Amino acid sequence: MNEQTVTLRLGPFTAALTTPFADVVEELKRLYPASFFQNRAAFVDFRVALLPGKGMHRRLRKQARFLIDGQEHFKPLPADQALALVEWGLNYAIAGLAHHYLIIHAAAVEKNGRVTILPGSPGAGKSTLAAGLIHRGWRLLSDELALIRRHDGKVVPLARPVNLKNQSIELMRRFAPGAVFSAPAFDTVKGTVALMRAPEESLARVDEAAPPGWIVFPQWRQGAPARLERFSRPAGLVEIAHNAMNHSLHGEDGFELLAGIFANSGCYRFSYGDLNEAASAMNALAAA
Amino acid sequence: MSAIITSPDTATSADATWRVAGQVRWRLWEDEAAVYNGRTGDTHHLADFAAWVFAMLCRGPASATGLTRAAEEAVELRSGEAPGAAIGRTLALLRRLNLIEETRREQGR
Numbered sequence: 001m002n003e004q005t006v007t008l009r010l011g012p013f014t015a016a017l018t019t020p021f022a023d024v025v026e027e028l029k030r031l032y033p034a035s036f037f038q039n040r041a042a043f044v045d046f047r048v049a050l051l052p053g054k055g056m057h058r059r060l061r062k063q064a065r066f067l068i069d070g071q072e073h074f075k076p077l078p079a080d081q082a083l084a085l086v087e088w089g090l091n092y093a094i095a096g097l098a099h100h101y102l103i104i105h106a107a108a109v110e111k112n113g114r115v116t117i118l119p120g121s122p123g124a125g126k127s128t129l130a131a132g133l134i135h136r137g138w139r140l141l142s143d144e145l146a147l148i149r150r151h152d153g154k155v156v157p158l159a160r161p162v163n164l165k166n167q168s169i170e171l172m173r174r175f176a177p178g179a180v181f182s183a184p185a186f187d188t189v190k191g192t193v194a195l196m197r198a199p200e201e202s203l204a205r206v207d208e209a210a211p212p213g214w215i216v217f218p219q220w221r222q223g224a225p226a227r228l229e230r231f232s233r234p235a236g237l238v239e240i241a242h243n244a245m246n247h248s249l250h251g252e253d254g255f256e257l258l259a260g261i262f263a264n265s266g267c268y269r270f271s272y273g274d275l276n277e278a279a280s281a282m283n284a285l286a287a288a
Numbered sequence: 289m290s291a292i293i294t295s296p297d298t299a300t301s302a303d304a305t306w307r308v309a310g311q312v313r314w315r316l317w318e319d320e321a322a323v324y325n326g327r328t329g330d331t332h333h334l335a336d337f338a339a340w341v342f343a344m345l346c347r348g349p350a351s352a353t354g355l356t357r358a359a360e361e362a363v364e365l366r367s368g369e370a371p372g373a374a375i376g377r378t379l380a381l382l383r384r385l386n387l388i389e390e391t392r393r394e395q396g397r
Contacts, residue, residue: 235335241331262315
């Protein structure tokens with residue numbers, strides 16, 4: 001297998017990926033626009049590699065390893081999960097190294113110039129809600145890592161593919177039939193996963209940071225009507241601090257940054273069971 | 289690490305005067321408080337009576353006796369507990385979290 005290196009733009013960052021997995025590179029080219037691939041980057045933030053497995057296991061089943069700056073942080077995964085491994089590995093690299101941002105484990109979408117931050121633990125439905133909203137007029141900034149700029153509190157876009165899991169994949173195929181999806185990877189630690197390319201407008205506006213307007217804690221519940229309820233700002237701030245990847249590193253400045261965001265944002269809990277209803281409720285919130 | 293604090297803790301002395309500790313940052317919204325402790329890195333959510341006591345101390349130093357007097361006029365405890373006992377236990381809890389400090393001890397250094 002011949003190795004190649006592709007230099008890929010991830011919002012404000014640049015990653016150089018070296019790999020012999022040509023099929024993964026082809027998938028990345030379907031999921032990211034051509035303008036995100038750079039022939040020559042003056043500066044690279046992350047040097048990563050996706051390499052074949054080594055040792056006895058590779059003879060039993062083809063494996064893939066992900067390295068950041070030559071260091072292997074994850075166990076190898078089956079080679080048919082290599083694309084998911086790249087996306088998870090890039091998230092790990094950003095969350096672990098980009099401490100000049102306050103990084104919240106949250107999706108972030110924008111409408112009418114203001115961002116809705118959607119924090120949530122795995123399974124809360126934040127990626128699914130974000131995926132639905134970006135096909136109903138919202139702009140994707142991120143489905144997983146909300147990057148908060150320290151000097152002005154604005155959210156900086158990543159505009160990377162949305163990670164979908166299990167039943168959300170089929171749900172989004174029906175909800176957005178024109179969207180571009182990767183082939184699903186089965187039996188991963190998160191179940192079946194697939195990536196969905198961000199809409200063209202989100203990709204074209206990747207340089208446009210925007211201020212937060214709402215913090216919405218989503219919770220998907222089967223059959224539940226869409227319901228927005230006001231949520232206490234102190235409770236929300238503490239919960240979002242829990243969801244921050246690096247809040248403790250920012251100390252007092254991190255608290256002041258979050259406090260400023262909450263002072264100027266509406267804070268809600270949002271339960272939903274249907275994406276069309278959810279989009280209507282969120283559109284009404286953004287229009288109010 | 290964070291915690292939601294709603295109920296008082298153990299007793300503390302009545303004559304001491306308390307204030308918000310120097311390393312603490314906070315925001316008061318809707319009768320609740322988000323409080324960051326710079327010493328421990330913890331963020332706390334104070335609600336109900338704990339939030340009321342903390343908000344009183346944000347206005348300025350106060351003793352347990354003064355806080356009890358204010359609580360008797362302003363607060364109806366849902367637990368039915370005597371305000372003095374509730375104040376004592378709440379101050380002990382806030383002190384244990386390093387969110388407040390005794391002014392007298394500070395001045396005596």
